[in-house]
Amino acid sequence: MTKKNSVPTVREIASHCGVSNATVSRVLNGNYSNGFSVREEVRQLITQIADELGYRPNLAAKNLVQRKTKIIGILGYNMVFGWPSNIYQVTTEAAVRYLQDHEYDICSTAPNFLRDDTELPPWRVDGIIVLQECSSRTIEQMEKIRLPYVVINGLAGAMGSTVVLDDIEATGHAIEYLLNLGHRRIAYAGPTPEHRKHMSIRDRHDTYLSELKKHGLPRISGHDKIFLSTQDFLETAVLEEHATAILAYDHIIAMKILHDAPASNIQIPEQVSLMCFNDEYLCDIVKPGLTTIGAPSRDMGKLAAEILLTQIKLPAEERCRQQIELHQHLIIRSSTAKPFRTSGSSVPNDLNRRFSGYDEDVLLDTSKNIKS
Template identity: 45%
Template sequence: MSNATANLSDVAKRAGVSKSTVSRVLNNKLGNGFSVKEEVRSRVIDAAKQLNYRPNLIAQSLTKSKTRMISILGGSHALSELGNIYQTVVNNATAVLDESGEGFDVTIDMSSHSKTDSELPAWRVDGVIVLASCSETTMQELESSGIPYVVVNGPAGENGASVVPDDVCGMVEAINHLAEFGHKKIAYAGPVGKVLQGHSSLQDRFSTYLSEMSRLGLEPIFGKGDVCASADKFLESVVIARGATAAVAYGHMGGLNLMQAAHAHGISVPERLSLICFCDEYANRIMSPRLTFIDLRTRDMGRIAAELLLEKIKSPKQELNRLVKLEEKLVLRESTAAPAST
């Protein structure tokens, strides 16, 4: 017999006990008048190890009221870029789930799905965490099935919860910081135009940049398209040609690309150009000089999302129609200073 095919009956035979005894020992469900000697318990565990026995989680999910399985959806789009914010979210969410003592197995869906596909796994799960977004079909299934779910950095349906950063607050912090240094020519280095129809952060950051510049009586300065793909053109058209002395980058990759391009053009940071980006502390560690940044609170997003999910799993009838909005924070580092002319 191949160890890979070992089942409950094989373990019971090797240990010389019944299948029910094996099941109770391995699931740690002794009680209600049922007990085993320590010698029997050790024999069962040793037999399971010798046979490389692994429980059939799918089969268990069909028979148990609780599966002890959590699915994280959206990995294909949220985790595709190295160093992005969702890695920190997932790390902190899984840490909370592990520390709960409930014995959850957490899976992450990294498959690509069409817009009409369901992203839910074939097996039953106790709860779901969605990274940013999922297909409309998936959302409808989550809403109709009653599976507890939380969306991180995206909208939830009527029966779910959502944990998001406050991008409006973050942009206000960034512009005010640069204005207090005396910058008058503050550029926005991020997606503009038709791409703003995507994630809400695209619209929130750009529209808040425009409104804050208007409030301060300053002229908005920005390039075209996505600065991540054209940092050199952005510097040439916005910094060199129009004299911008500061820039707020949409994300850490845009900030990093601008910093590298600035070095290539002989533009010193922060003496000639002050830079701020939106990111998390982990992503900021890879940059030199270290960028002043708007902290998206990714650790807190992951932690709170997991806590909300655990709360709903434990109390299914409890209302979970919540929107938790986390205030973004300005973290001062080495890439911002007063403009050279002041």
């Protein structure tokens, strides 16, 4: 009603209603501890006036006295900045939903390299969720001020919890699946461990090699070079070395192969089967649908949020890091099939499943993704 052009405060509401600011605060927060009570009419007046004035509590003041913010920061590989394709969208969504259900707000901010080389938000947060990675300086800072944090699919410092994917197991399953289909010449397309740091790069590549060794199968050239040109890769791996299946590090590489294979006169899956990690939304609408190894994205997000809130509730000295590893699962589509000597003969789609030795429903069951 009144035309004050400043933001309304608790004290203003109080004077409007002829009560003290303490009363307003308690009413608005529903805090009836310490034997507090109000008459119903006063309670209604306060909420009404607060609404009329458009009152929003000054979180700064609130934080100051309560020494917590009810805000969780989200860092790393999220969407605020420059990541072209975000594989953590579903994960983030699940985490945020869980946090909001538990009365936490979330925030993310662009790293400000002019202010400081941290990625931490300038205001206090009660905890942090890191998507894949953040700078080591940021890790140091969180450790120093004992800020609870959980890293999703990445590495943490001494007191940080993690929720990671078991890529070694998943690669094993992928190879096993291809073996069961009858493949004996399996190629790998992806970055080599030297070239970037995320652990999935090493895990997937090295497990590819060790699985081949275990089964006495030959390595196919191309796994030892970074994947740059589809044509080069197909030339050596498929045309020269006669690979019958390709395991790709991620969906981006698989998409490239899928898109460029026709230009080299290579049919997928008739001539060569193709499968990859990261079950992103494109994988199922593309033709042929890509067989993938999918991560339990939603579980990752929810678990990370759960762990974080548990840590926050604990007194600082009782906190101890949690490290959870999650299973991934095969999603069988039509880009993989039994190998055929007679190239060009097309395979009925459902042959895949009939002979694969896998029951898709079992593999898609994510009800128990957490490793014991």
